[in-house]
Structure formats: C-alpha cells, structure tokens
Amino acid sequence: MTSTLVKSNSIYSPTITKLPNGLTIIAEEIPVCAINLNVWFNVGSTVESNEINGMAHFLEHMIFKGSVNLASGEFERLLEAKGAVTNAATSLEYTHFYFTCTPQDFGDILPLQLDLLLNPLFPLEEFNREKKVVLEEVKRSHDNPSRKVYQKMMNNVFPNLPYHRPILGTKEIIETLTSEQMQYFHNSWYQPSAMTIVAVGNLPVEDLTQKIIDCSSLNQKILQPEKLTYLPELPFSKIISDEYTDKSLQQCRLMLTWRVPGLNSLSKTLPLDVLAVILGQGKLSRLFRDLRENKRLVTRISASNMTHQIQGNFYIAAQLSQENIPQVKEIILNHIADIQKNGVTQLELNRVCQNVANQFIFNSEKPSNRTNLYGYYYSQLGSLIPALEYTENIQKLTVEDIQKAAQKFLDLNAYGVIIANNE
Template identity: 65%
Template structure:
C-alpha cells in the first residue's frame, strides 16, 4: 500500500491522501466534540442508462440492508446505541453516506460504514421489500404539483441530457428491475477510484487517515472501472419554448422560466450567475420580490436560482401567482433582466449580495458535517478543493461588469423555456 499525501494551499486545513488503488481521503481536525465521516461516490442518476433510471437512488436504499459482516438493520442499531446519526442522499452526479459520531466511536463506526457501502449483500428478500418503498416514494412525488412542474421544466431544458430524468426513476422502470442488475451496477460504480472519503472532527489527521487507509488500502475490484458517460451540453434556446397545462391540485398557478447556462466546469461564469440569481430573486431585498410581490402584488412568491451540474446548469425563475397574471409577470421578469443587461447593477447591490453569499459560505462551514460535505462535493465534482478554498476571494473579485455580461450572454430575453401550470 502506498500513500501520497498533499497539503493543499490557499489557506486550507485538510490533508488530501491518495491511496494506490485510487481512493481519495480528505481529513481535517476540528476542535469540536464530534467526527463526521462522509463517503462520496461519483455516481448518480446521470450515469444511468434510460433502462435503469432510478437505480442509483434505489441502491442507496439497499446499502443499509446489510453486508458481509452486518445483517439487515444492524448498522443502524449500532449507530443509534452509540448516540450517533447516519443518513444518505442521491443526486444526479453523486451519492453520499455519512455518520456523525463522538470521536471515541469513529474507529469502530467508520470501518462498518465502509463495509456496508462496499460489501453490500443486497439480499433478494429486502430487494423486493424495498422496491415497494421506492415505488411508493415515486407515487408520492407524482402527487406533488410543485415537483411535477419542475420535472416538466427540466424536460424542456434538457431534452437530450440525463439531467431531465427524475432521480427516483419511474414506476415503469423500477418495477421490472432485478437484484442482479443492482448487483452489477454496484460492482461497477462502488469502487475506490470513484470514492472520496471525508473525515472531519476532533481526532488527529493522522488517525483519521490511517483508520480509513487500513480498511481500504488493499481493496481492488476485479475489472475496476472509472469510465463515465460523456455528456455534451445542450445548445442555448434559440426561441421561446412553452408548455402550458392544467393541474387541479394547484391552489395557485405556477410559472417556471429557464435558461441553459454553463456547469461547474465553467466556474467563473457559474459564480457570476449565482450572484445574479440572488440580485434578481433571493431574499426580500431582491429585485423581483420587491417589484412583483411587494410593490405590484402580482405574485404570491417568486425566486431565482442558478442550479449547478458538472456539464450544464439551468438558471430559473419560479413564481406562484393568479392565473390572470401569468402573461404580465412573464413580461415583468423579462423587463428586469433587460434592465440589468442595459444598465447593469450598482456597486452597492453587488457588495451586499457578495458579502451575504460569502458570509453564508463561511457560516455553513463551521461544523464537521459542513466541512465534510463541502470537501466531498467539490472533490467529487471537480477533482480538486482549490475552488472551495478560493470561493470567497473569487466571489469578492466579481465586478458589476461581470454580472452585466453574464446577464447579456446567458439570459436571452427572446429565447428561453417556460412552463405554466394553471389551476382550475
């Protein structure tokens, strides 16, 4: 077993260690009486084929059903008995599992978590039982009008990309899935080169790293793969693409306007769009909230967001409003974007938002779980922590011209997607 340790620059604290089998360990000591152990895999719904859409999320459920060393439910019982907590999450481009425990319990729980994710037994009886749970989750999601509108918007925004598919999958796809298909998916993706293991808490970095390395150092899969499907970005909208539908479950109509924008691989543009989203529609001081809700009373709620994926993102503005105001609100949103394109934003406006975002970034990095999630996200998505460490500096280096140019370049006022879900 060989270790290559690198101390990142840019005022960083964690130590990054790469094992000879490709596993990355990120460890940091924090003076907090806890340790967060966070295991990230570079696998989510984006790497699935259409025939197994939803498999990554289904597998996340099944991971907790036991391993070679643990029977079904035993891990959660051990965690609970020690006063620790565990959970997991699946996205388009990653899946991660975590345990937060006391420092004295880390050496016992971390190897069990690694055994659970890497040596899952995927028992047939639990596979059948858990499939019913996932199918019920899908049915509940279909009954959520807000989620339905967002899924329709993603299908318009990404007609050729896997980002348009639901992370949960569909009943038609999940129902016929077999345990063998899940086993093959697990063996292909859950392997050291696809993993980032983060341990942050009140233990020496050397101990945090060694405990993981002792378990993982010699592990290799037969036919170990690191292949990921190549995803090509969609072209920008060149016309206005609309979809209107009626949903009787809605009490108020909903509208989502969207633009295709760069992904995380174009980080500088992404950062400018993040700030632009806040200026337009995040918080009570944002332009759209003040104008459309507080002054004109045209909407019940409105917000803007820049949703990031690796290859391509979506900048969207969502509102809840009376059906009779749909056309007027759409035009008012376009007017606000046009105003920024023509006149830019003020230095005071930019400074307020940049300070707010920078402070949120700092405040959300104070706990071991915050740090472990930050490291897992950046390293799994970008293969480096440099942009995490330089985030606030990059943010504060943005100029009013950067924001204006981002609006001009990406938020075309005559080419975008829009979904309008109307109540009866």
Template identity: 50%
Template structure:
C-alpha cells in the same frame, strides 16, 4: 498513500483540509476541527446521470439497498450499531453523485468507520430484502408524484433538457423500479462503486493523521487487505486527483435556446398558477463561468430586497412568491426563475421578469453587488460551522470536480466580480428573446 495540504493566498484560515490518495485510488480528505464530533462522508461521483434510460432509478434504489447487510453485517445491524452509540447516519442520491455519512463521537469513530466503508463497498443486495425495499422506493415515487411542487420541478427539467439525463427523475419511473432485478443492481454496484470513484471525507476532533489512518484501515478491511503499520505522507500529484472517468458515457452540453420554447399544463390540485422560466448556462465543468450567475440570481430573486421580490411581491403584489437560482449540474447549468401567482397575472409577470433581465444587462448598482458580497462571505462562514458542513463542502467538490480549491476560493471568486463582468454574463446567456417557459395552471 499520498497527501497534500491545500494552500492559497486566498484560502480562508478556518479551512485546512488535507488530501490523501490510497494505492487503490480512493481519495481521503481529512481535517481536524475542535468540535466534539467526527463526520465521515463517503461521496461517489455516481448518480442518476450514469444510468441508461432502462435502469433510470437504479442509483437511488441502490442507496437504499446499501443498508441491507453485508457478509459481515446482517440487515439492520449497521443502524443498530450506529444508534447504540448515539451516532447518526443518512444518505442521498442526486444526478451527479451519491453521498453516505455518519456523525459520531470522536471516541467511537475508529469502531464505527469500518462499518460505514463495509456497507457502501460490500452490500449483499439479498433478493428478499430487495423485494421489500422495492415497495419502499415505489411508495417514495408515489409521494413525489403527489407533490405539486415536485411535479412542477420535474416538468421544468423535461423542458430544460432535451438530451442530457438531468431531464429524468432521480427516483426513476415506477415501471423501471418494478422491473429491476437484484443481478442488475449487483452489476451496477460492481461497475461504479469502485475505490477510484470514492472520496472519503473525515472532519472532526481527532488529529488529521489519525483520521486518515482510521479511514485507510477501514477501507483496506472492507476490501480484504491488511494495512501496513507505517505510511509515508507524500504530496498528492495533482494530475492524479481527478475522479474516476465515467467510461463509455458521452455527455454533450445543450446549446442555449434560440427562441422562446413554451409549455403549458394544468393541475387540478393547484389553487394558484406556477410560472417557471429557464435559460441554459454553463455547468460545473466550466466553473469559472458559473460565478456570475450566482450573483445575478441573488440580485434578481434572493431576499426581500432583491429586484423581483421587491417589485413583483412587495410593491405590486402580483406574485405570492418568486425566486431565482443558478442550478449547477456537472455538464450543464440552468438559470431558473420560479413564481407562484394568480393565474390572471401570468402574462404581466412574465413580461416584468423579461424587463428586469433587460435592465440587468445595462444597470447594476454597486450597493447590490456589496449586498451579495456580504452574503457570500457570511454564508461561507456559516456553512463551515460543523463537521458535517465541511465534510459536505469538501466531498462535493472533490468527488464531482476532483479538486477542493474551487470550494475554498469561492468567496474570493465571487467577490472579485465587477459590474462589467456581470453585465457581460447577462448579455451573453440571459436573453429576453430566447428561453424556456413552463406555465402550470389550476383547473
């Protein structure tokens, strides 16, 4: 097993995670934190993006089935053991990852951690439980389809991505879920849920060496290996820190729009229109290029003093709400502006957004950057307050990018951006003449 303490001249003092790789490839990230809890998060760089169109929805369905028993645990026993000790557990699936976690009292961690590793690495996926859970997943899809906000988001993803699997819903379509088999799911789990694709993050009030030892022994127990009594803690080889390659899969980021691509829909459940505008921008694989979009999104549409909110909602009353965000997927990013507004205001609001983008390319005030810098610094601190906060931060970056440094250096990277950097980013990617636009009108 190998280990390294991440060091940097810009590393915030409140973070001191260590990384350790097991011989089987599983990466452990551990940190002691003086809070009377321990969070164990298991992150896999496996989400809906690795699915073929025919099995779209499998990763999310599997997330459900992980809790339906193993050779050692009957269905429901894991949750019972967790709840008896006052611990909590949950899971989530996205396009680029799947995430399972438990939060326990430190005294219970050694007992509960092996169960977490067992359910994730060794689910039985029994036929009877599969059929029952299929109905649960189908109901979740129906609820999603009945949600106007969710429907609008899915339509915008289909507009934004022509080829990349991010255009598909994580839950998958009903027809797929109805036809999936237990053997398909077992094959999917066997291919993707390997130790090399798992990042286990343990953060809480136990010594780092003890956290690592518990996770290592839990993994070896789940995989049927005995744990040695002594482990040398050696430095991680950076070249060995990358996540498991998604073998056989080819992802090509999509080129920016060259013209305005417009789609208009109607939705009888709406009382106001929805306006979505998107620009294709770099994703997490080009991480350094994404920081500018985070700042621009904040200047444009995050907070009451941001440009779009102040102008279109507060001053002119043209929208009920408006928001800008930089959505960073692994292989592609989206600069995303969403507004809720009276349908008659759609043309003037769309033009006003374009006018703000033009102004952004030539005029950014120092006070705006100062506001964003303060927000970034404080959000980083506020997002490090609990073991689960830190475990999520470390798990996402280590699992998706194979590196913790970008997570810890994020405030410095954002705060080092100058006006010229932001204007160049806006000029290069946020063209007022080429973008995708979705308008959903009430019937």
C-alpha cells in the same frame, strides 16, 4: 500514497491523501465534540441507462440492508445505541453516505459503514420489500406539485442530456429492476477510484486518515467503467413553452429558464450565481421587492443558478394567480432587460459579496457542513481550490461582469417557459 495540505487564505485547512487504489481521503481536525464522515461516489443517476433509470437511488436504499458481516438494519441499531446518526442522498451526478458520532466511537463505526458500502448483500426478500418503499416514494413525487413542475422544467431544458430523467426513476422501470442488475451496477461503479471519503472532527488528521486506510474493505482496485460523454445542449433558439393543468395546485406556477455553463466552466457560472441573488434571493432582491412587496402579484418568487457538470440552468420561479401570469412574466423579463442595459449597482454587488463571505464562515462551524463542501467539489471537480477560493473569486467580480453575463446567457427572445395552471 500521497498527502497534500490544501493551502488557502480561508479558515479551511483540509489534507488530501490519494491511495494507490484510487481512493481519495480528505481529513481535517477542528475543535468540536463530534466527527462527521461523508463518503462520496461520483456516481448518480446520469450513469444509468434508460432501461435502469432509478437504479442509483434504489441502490442507496439497499446499501443499508446488510453485508456479509452485518444483518439488515444492524448498522442503524448500532449507531442509535451510540447516539450517532446516519443518512444518505442520491443526486444526478453523485451519491453520498454520512454519519456523525463522537470521536471515541469513530474507530468502531467507520469500518462498518465502509463494509456496507463496498460489500453489500441484496437478498431477494429485502430487495422486493424495499422496491415497494421506492415505488411509494415515486408515487409521492408524482403527487407533489412542486416536484412535478421541477421535472417539467428539467425536460424542457435538457431533452437530450440525462439530466431530464427523474432521479427516482419511474414506476414502470422500477418494477422491472432485479437484484442481479443492482449487483452488477454496484460492482461496476462503487469502487475506490470513484470514492472521496471526507472526515472532519476532533481527531488529528493523521488518525482520521490512518483509520480509513486500515479498513480492510478498501484493499481492492477494480477498473471503473468509462462514463458516457455528453455534449451540452445548444442554447435555446426560440421560446419553448410547456403549459399544463394540475388541479391539485392551490396556486399556479410560472418558471422561466435558460441553459447556462456548468461546473466544467466554473468561472462563467460565478457571475450568474450573483445575478440569481440580486434578482430573486431574499427580501432585498429586485423581484421580491417589486412583485411580492410592492405589486403583490406573487406569493413566492425566487431565482437560482443550478450547476451540473456538463451544463447548468438559470431559472426564475413564481407562485401566483392565473390571471397574473402574463404580467409577472413581462415584469421578470423587464428586470433582466434593465440589468442588460444598465447593469447592477455596486451596492447590490457588495451586499452579495458580504452575504457569501458570511455564509462561508457560518457554514464552517459544523463538521457536516465542511464534509459536504469538500466532498461535493472534490467528487465533481477533483479539486478543493474552487470551493476554498469561491468567496475570493466572487469578491473579484465587477458590476460589468454581472451585466455581461446577463447579456450573454439570458436571451430575452429564447428561453424555456413552464406554466402550471390550476384550472
């Protein structure tokens, strides 16, 4: 077992402990009247085969249906009696389970949570009952216009990467899944070597770490399967459009998207993070002021740099009337062209840097914010340094860095376009 205090110039000071079975524990003491435990698996929907798409999310549901030591629903009832809260989430490349409780209850709840995660049961009756719940969730996602246009975008950007598959799966596939397949999926992927357990709150680091080590559920070591290796998609070579009609929409949707570097090329993504803020995040952003406030051509406008491990996508999304789509698209491209030619201002860059620094401080106040930060970065990159140095690295960027990123990654003659009409 090895423990390392992560040295940083920031307000964060977590300690990382690696166990012989491959488990990583991250612990930090902060003076609040609570503890948040967040268990991260570096396993999401991307490890699924096409035949079991949706299994990772379905498994997240079934984890709470009991273990050898806990009946279905017993864990939630015990937590509710103590005033604690629990939840979980599944994404493309990770799944995490978390609870918040008082320091005095932590030692009682911790082994129950880990028992559910590592020793779940999948009784057929519960499996079939929960399958109906998941199928209803899939149906709601299909009925959600925003989810639908988002899925269209993912199909457009990542036709060959597993990112294009819906995390929830499809009705046709979910209906065919069996409890035996789920047991095999769990046995394959839910292993200590795939886990990062993060505990932050009002107990000494040594106590937090030792309580996790003492849980008998973790005394196992099984080799995790090799994940499939994928290559990034090639940059768009032309404009690829996907236009469809959804009469349930009150307003049309327009999305422009580019393939950009992912987490594995983190230094290249930082200027794109800044560019997204300058273009379309907040009321001071260029697109909001021009398209929303001045010209009144959109009701909503946003920009985002979405980072996945293998590859990311930079996108701009607008809600608007159908007759405004051509003009809005042209204006968006003109704003990008202006940055490519003239760059951004130092004032804009300073504003973004200050906002990032402030958010970093604000997000340090709650244990859950810290466990999410640590768990995400360590489960995805195997290091906390990129998280703890994010603000510092953003503040090192120059206006030239932002301009070069726009020139290199946002080709005005090659990108994806999603248009959702409402008539």
